[in-house]
Amino acid sequence: MKLRLNLLIIIALAFGCNQAEKEEESKNGKSLIQYSKKLKIEEYKDYYEVKVLKPNSSDSSSLSYILYKNEKPEIKADAFIQIPIKKAVCLSTSHLPPFTALNYSDALTGFPNTKLIFNEELLQLVKEDKIQDVGRKNGVNVEKIMTLQPDLIMAYAFGSSMEQLKPLEKAGTPIILNIDYLENTPLGRAEWLKLTAVLLDQYKAGDSLFQTIEAAYLETKGLVENIEEKPTVMTGLMYGDVWYVPGGESFASKFIKDAGGDYIWSENSQTGSLELSFESVLSNAQDADYWIGAASITSLKELENTNNKYALFDAFQNQKVYSYTKRVNQNGANDYLESGFMRADLVLKDYINLLHPNILEDSTTTYFEALNP
Numbered sequence: 001m002k003l004r005l006n007l008l009i010i011i012a013l014a015f016g017c018n019q020a021e022k023e024e025e026s027k028n029g030k031s032l033i034q035y036s037k038k039l040k041i042e043e044y045k046d047y048y049e050v051k052v053l054k055p056n057s058s059d060s061s062s063l064s065y066i067l068y069k070n071e072k073p074e075i076k077a078d079a080f081i082q083i084p085i086k087k088a089v090c091l092s093t094s095h096l097p098p099f100t101a102l103n104y105s106d107a108l109t110g111f112p113n114t115k116l117i118f119n120e121e122l123l124q125l126v127k128e129d130k131i132q133d134v135g136r137k138n139g140v141n142v143e144k145i146m147t148l149q150p151d152l153i154m155a156y157a158f159g160s161s162m163e164q165l166k167p168l169e170k171a172g173t174p175i176i177l178n179i180d181y182l183e184n185t186p187l188g189r190a191e192w193l194k195l196t197a198v199l200l201d202q203y204k205a206g207d208s209l210f211q212t213i214e215a216a217y218l219e220t221k222g223l224v225e226n227i228e229e230k231p232t233v234m235t236g237l238m239y240g241d242v243w244y245v246p247g248g249e250s251f252a253s254k255f256i257k258d259a260g261g262d263y264i265w266s267e268n269s270q271t272g273s274l275e276l277s278f279e280s281v282l283s284n285a286q287d288a289d290y291w292i293g294a295a296s297i298t299s300l301k302e303l304e305n306t307n308n309k310y311a312l313f314d315a316f317q318n319q320k321v322y323s324y325t326k327r328v329n330q331n332g333a334n335d336y337l338e339s340g341f342m343r344a345d346l347v348l349k350d351y352i353n354l355l356h357p358n359i360l361e362d363s364t365t366t367y368f369e370a371l372n373p
Contacts, residue, residue: 028042029042029043029044029049030042030043030044032048032194032198032203032207033191033194034191035185035187035188035190035191036183036188036189036191036192037053037183037184037185037188038052038053038179038180038182038183038188039051039052039053039180039191039192039194039195040052040062041194041195041198043203046068046069046070046071046073047066047067047068047069047073048066048067048068048083048198048203049064049065049066049067049077050064050065050066050067050176050195050198051063051064051065052065052176052177052178052179053179053182055179055182063078063079063177064076064077064078064079065077065078065079065080065081065174065176066079066080066081067081067082067083067198067199068080068081068082068083069082069083069201079174079175079176080174081151081152081174081176081199082151083198083199083200083201084199084200084201084202085107085151085152085199085200086107086151087107087109087148087149087150087151087152088107088108088109088110088150088151088152088153088154088199089108089109089110089111089134089145089148089150089152089153089154090108090110090111090153090154091111091112091140091153091154091155091156092154092156092178093116093117093118093333093337093338094156094178094180094181094337094338094341094342095154095156095178095196096108096111096117096119096122096338097119097193097338097339097341097342097343098192098193098195098196098197098206098209098342099196099200100119100121100122101193101209101342102196102197102200102202102205102206102209104200104202105121105122105125106125106130107200108122108125108131109130109131109132109148109150110131110132110133110134110144110145110148110150111131111132111133111134111135112133112134112135112136112139112140112141113133113135114126114131114132114133114135115331115332115333116331116332116333117131117333117338118327118328118329118333118334118335118338118339119335119338119339132144132148134148139164140164140165142164142165142167142168145168145173146167146168146171146173149173150173151173151174152173152174152175152176152199153165153168153173153174153175153176154175154176154178155175155176155177155178156177156178156179156180156181162175176195176199178192178195180192180341181341182271182272183251184249184250184251184254184271185251185254186217186251186254186255186258186344186347186348187213187214187217187344188251189251189341189342189344190210190213190214190217190341190342190343190344191210192342193206193209193210193342194206194207194210197209213342213343213344213345214345216345217258217344217345217348220345220348220349220352220360221258221259221348223352223359223360224258224259224260224352224356224359225260227260227356227359230260230261230262231261231262231289231290231355232261232262232263232264232285232287232288232289232290233256233261233262233263233264233288233289233290233291233292233355234264234281234284234285234288234290234291234292234313234315235252235256235263235291235292235293236281236293237294237295237297237306238278238306238307241277241278242275242276242277243275243276243277243278243280243281244273244274244275244276245264245265245273245274245276245281246265246272246273246274247265247268247269247270247271247272247273247274248263248265248266248267248268248269248270249268249269249270249271250270250271250272250273252293253265253266255344255347255348255351256292256351256355258348258351259348259351259352259354259355259356260352260355260356260359261290261351261355264284264285264288265284278309282309282312282313285313286312286313286314287314288313288314288315289314289315289318289320290315290320290321290322290354290355291313291315291316291320291321291322292321292322292323292351292354292368293322293323293324294321294322294323294371295323296323296324296325296328296334297323297325297371298323298325298371298372299371299372299373300316300319300321300371300372300373301372301373302371303316303321303371304316319370319371319373320370321370321371322354322368322369322370322371323368323369323371324336324337324340324367324368325369326365326366326367326368326369327366327367335367336367336368340367343366346366346367347366347367349362349365349366350365350366350367350368351368353365354368
């Protein structure tokens with residue numbers, strides 16, 4: 001009798017713990033984000049709650065979006081979006097790859113300046129008039145977007161540049177902010193694909209895709225973690241009188257570090273760009289082994305014609321200058337600026353093949369190439 005009583009107590013306690021865990025999960029939601037510092041997605045029983053950190057916010061406040069399937073929850077949010085979405089207008093090339101990777105290209109209905117699109121499947125949809133060009137000289141064509149009646153607009157800016165979208169918002173079109181470019185780690189940026197996945201009600205497929213990218217990235221990173229020789233790397237170009245380089249805590253800096261390189265400005269604590277003078281860059285990076293990221297320039301001659309002082313760098317003299325121009329179509333659309341931000345694993349392989357060409361079995365690069373003489 002005593003044994004039976006103890007058993008009942010154990011069962012009751014276990015049930016109580018499980019019930020408490022379920023209630024706690026129901027209250028707080030299940031977090032679906034691991035790496036991103038700008039995006040939160042929590043899964044509840046009947047909806048997802050998405051939070052996007054406001055850019056340049058001093059109080060870490062965020063915009064909240066509720067994604068629901070059936071009944072709209074009675075909770076506070078900046079916008080409510082019924083999922084799965086069927087028609088989306090995206091405003092940045094980095095927003096496009098998750099749609100194609102998840103086999104939902106037909107959910108894209110508008111994009112500003114379709115000539116910037118690299119993906120051939122999407123370009124075919126443009127030819128078929130299934131993806132409309134919604135751009136204009138000073139931004140987006142609000143009237144044309146209204147005629148498309150999208151379920152959602154995915155934007156990438158905040159503040160004054162969002163003002164032109166206000167008429168669409170007032171008309172009832174939800175606008176969701178995607179600030180993947182503000183992430184400071186490659187996997188944090190790639191993880192934004194989960195936002196598109198939940199909008200399409202395809203979270204499991206999106207999570208599976210991210211896990212594949214994550215596993216490949218970490219495996220590749222592990223191959224150079226204990227390497228002793230770490231070549232020095234500089235990057236960037238002059239624009240006017242300013243040389244912009246990624247901060248030491250930026251995702252670009254993390255790529256170099258994870259590829260077994262020594263980034264010249266790695267000690268800097270900024271996640272955004274640094275604004276430097278030519279003299280400052282020359283004094284710190286003149287003897288750098290590699291120059292990776294010379295914008296869209298394709299030859300050393302073109303680089304020198306842009307500014308003859310570029311020839312003062314050792315990397316220039318040794319023809320160790322590289323840019324992300326390997327995948328550019330006839331319209332000038334660059335795939336690095338499209339799929340590269342999602343495929344962090346392929347970009348890392350590129351960096352390793354440049355810095356340590358004998359580490360990987362496959363020495364070909366996807367996005368980067370050396371500047372021609």
